[in-house]
Each structure stands twice: as C-alpha cells, then as structure tokens.
Amino acid sequence: MPRTPSPKKAPAAAPSNDTASPKKKAVQNPGLRKRQAAWRNQLQLWSIDPKFKHPPGTKTVATKAAKDDYHLNDEELQTLPYEKRSSGSWKPMILYAHNDLFNLARDKSIALETPLVIGDLKYLAMPGPAGTASVAQNLRPPTTPQWLKDERNPQPPPLKDTRYTPITAGDKPDPDLGTICWLPSDIPELISVGDACWLYCIQPSDIQDLAAASPWIHTETAARRAVQLHGGFYAHYDRVSKCREQEEQRLDEKYAGLHVVNNKRSDFEFSAHVKAYQANIDHDWEMMHEVPGERDKLKRVAVLFPLYYEDQGDYGSDWQWMPHWGSF
Structure with missing residues (x-):
C-alpha cells in the first residue's frame, strides 16, 4: 500500500523587529x-x-x-x-x-x-x-591576617615592645639606629613563636612574655629583643651566621651520599600565615633593584635565608647560606 506523504513543515517565520536580540558581551577596553x-x-x-x-x-x-x-x-x-x-x-x-x-x-x-x-x-x-x-x-598582601580582626572570633593582639638600648661599647658598636631596618622584607608583621625562634635564633623562653600575651608575635619586637639579647647588631649577625652554618652541617650529614634534589634546603617550615603571605609575593622588589651603595645605607637585622641558586644564566649554580638582599 503506497505511503501517504507527510505534510511539509511551513518555513520558520522570520524574526520580527519586536524580538529581543541576544546581548553582546561588553567590551572591557574598546579600541x-x-x-x-x-x-x-x-x-x-x-x-x-x-x-x-x-x-x-x-x-x-x-x-x-x-x-x-x-x-x-x-x-x-x-x-x-x-x-x-x-x-x-x-x-x-x-x-x-x-x-x-x-x-x-x-x-x-x-x-x-x-x-x-x-x-x-x-x-x-x-x-x-x-x-x-x-x-x-x-598591592602587596596585608601583613596582618584578616581573621585577627574578625569580631566573631576575636584574637588577642600581639604585645609590642620596641624599646632598644644601643650598644656603644666594644669593638663593634651598633650603627646609627636610623639606618637599621628591623623587619625582613618578605615576612609579615605577625609571626608565630616558631617563626620568631628560627628567624632570630632565640629560644621560646626569650619571648615567653610575648607568647603569653598572644600566640602571634610582633616581628619587630622579636627582632629588637634578639639583637639586645645577642649583644648588639653585629653580634646578632655573627650569632645567626653561626646558627645557619651549624644547620648546613646538619643537613650535610643528613643527606650525605643521597641523591636528593635541593637536599640542602632548610628543613624548617614557616607557619601557615607566613607561607600564605609569601605565596602572594612574586619576588622581592629590593632583590631585583640595585642602587650603588644602598645596601650600606640600609642595614636589616640578620635572618639569613637559604638561597638555592639554579643554573639559569645570570646566577651561579652553587648553593650557600647568604644574606638575603631583603632580609639583612
């Protein structure tokens, strides 16, 4: 039996002028x-x-x-x-x-x-x-964590004590206090007790009063305390240098004979707040900009970060403990 042809569909009507046309994506910066x-x-x-x-x-x-x-x-x-x-x-x-x-x-x-x-x-x-x-x-990330200001979970503010008695006697008296910068360039204003002890080579007992007031330590206060305890600006640098050399020796012994990439990187880990702060900094402005004689004018308190130099042309491939440009 022959099949009955199905009726053809009427052609779709052309859209009228009243039909709303789709919105075009806004151009953020035309031209x-x-x-x-x-x-x-x-x-x-x-x-x-x-x-x-x-x-x-x-x-x-x-x-x-x-x-x-x-x-x-x-x-x-x-x-x-x-x-x-x-x-x-x-x-x-x-x-x-x-x-x-x-x-x-x-x-x-x-x-x-x-x-x-x-x-x-x-x-x-x-x-x-x-x-x-x-x-x-x-545009740099804030040095104070936002949760410290959260009214729903108030945190005790850190104890700040910026007093410092300069060392004027001895073979290495302190430089002019006006030339000393007490803060590392890529460390926030607040750090943990562990951060402070590693950075400035001090013991928890040295900042017991600061830790009793708040779990967060004011970085400049810890720096001034450490320099005072160590006998002055240059004595503090010598103390930190010695601590870092001892740490390097321990790492040498730990990884002796092992083929581990970057095996001389420090085993120390900063607190989550410090790591989050550092993660938002692409690189240190002061490390990449040079003013002749500027490092002599600005004297940062020593913390001495470990730097691993990769063989990428402008820098050598040798790893060593060195004063971080933005931290000493």
Whole structure:
C-alpha cells in the first residue's frame, strides 16, 4: 500500500523587529588593539653602544624585573639604553635605569589607556615623570591576617615592645639606629613563636612574655629583643651566621651520599600565615633593584635565608647560606 506523504513543515517565520536580540558581551577596553598597534608603530630602537655606562648613583634594574615590575616586553626594552655588567657567570647582566623604565611604562599606560602598575604599586592617578610625587595604592598582601580582626572570633593582639638600648661599647658598636631596618622584607608583621625562634635564633623562653600575651608575635619586637639579647647588631649577625652554618652541617650529614634534589634546603617550615603571605609575593622588589651603595645605607637585622641558586644564566649554580638582599 503506497505511503501517504507527510505534510511539509511551513518555513520558520522570520524574526520580527519586536524580538529581543541576544546581548553582546561588553567590551572591557574598546579600541585597545588599535591603541596597542599605534603604540608599537611609534617605538624606536636604541642604537646599541657596547661601552654605554649609566651615570654613578643611577638606580638600575635587571632584565627580569624590568619585564615583571614595569610590564614591558622585549621590543619595548630595546628602545632603552642599557649597560652590561659581569654576573660571575658566562652570561652578563643587562641593567636598565629605573627612571627610563618608569617613564616608558608611564607613556605606555597613557597610550593604551590602562592603569599604571609598577611593582607592588598601582597609581591612582597618572603620575608625572619618574621622581615626581604621586599617589599610589600598595598591592602587596596585608601583613596582618584578616581573621585577627574578625569580631566573631576575636584574637588577642600581639604585645609590642620596641624599646632598644644601643650598644656603644666594644669593638663593634651598633650603627646609627636610623639606618637599621628591623623587619625582613618578605615576612609579615605577625609571626608565630616558631617563626620568631628560627628567624632570630632565640629560644621560646626569650619571648615567653610575648607568647603569653598572644600566640602571634610582633616581628619587630622579636627582632629588637634578639639583637639586645645577642649583644648588639653585629653580634646578632655573627650569632645567626653561626646558627645557619651549624644547620648546613646538619643537613650535610643528613643527606650525605643521597641523591636528593635541593637536599640542602632548610628543613624548617614557616607557619601557615607566613607561607600564605609569601605565596602572594612574586619576588622581592629590593632583590631585583640595585642602587650603588644602598645596601650600606640600609642595614636589616640578620635572618639569613637559604638561597638555592639554579643554573639559569645570570646566577651561579652553587648553593650557600647568604644574606638575603631583603632580609639583612
């Protein structure tokens, strides 16, 4: 029996003008690609001068920090003068002037109509040339944990005691107190008892009063206490250096004959708050920026972090205990 053909479906009606069209995704920065192209087209490469040297006292910045902190790429960096300096390995360091980097990043921000962010600072208004006063917002994570301020679970505040009697006698009197920085650059304002004891090579009994007031120790208070107990700024440095050397010897004995990657890394672990704080810091600004003579002006209290140098060109491959640039 022949099949009855099924009726054809009527063609779909064209949408009327009254039908709401789907919403287009909002463009966050309209015209950005055109502005980026215009910015690239006006870049002019620097005529390379292998004998170029920055003037004495210039604040210089290594290539990695120039890219990371100033948000500049290789093409943009090629427009700036730079000098080469020996790094102790086969590959020399390439150093740019901070002012040049700042001004280029500022010009790029203006051209692209994007916020100016340099290092840990986000500028609230477009600043003038490098060295002029400007208002910026600090993007570094807070040094005080938020839960310490939680009204539902109030925490006892740390005991703060910033008294310190300078050592003026002996072979190594303290430097001018105005030149001493009591805080490591990548350690928050609050630390645990264990953190304080490892950082400053002290015993829990040395900060018993601080621990009785709060489980959290005020870092500067612990630093001043340790330096006072050890007999002054330089005596404290010698004490910490000796402790780190002893720790290195223990690690040598522990891993003797074993093929363990980075086997000389410290076995000590910071508290969860300190580790969370450090995890939010890409790298230390002070480690990547160099001002001739600046390390002599700023004297940080010794903590001496262990650094493992990987063989990546600018640095050597030898591991050793060394004063962390941001911590001594």
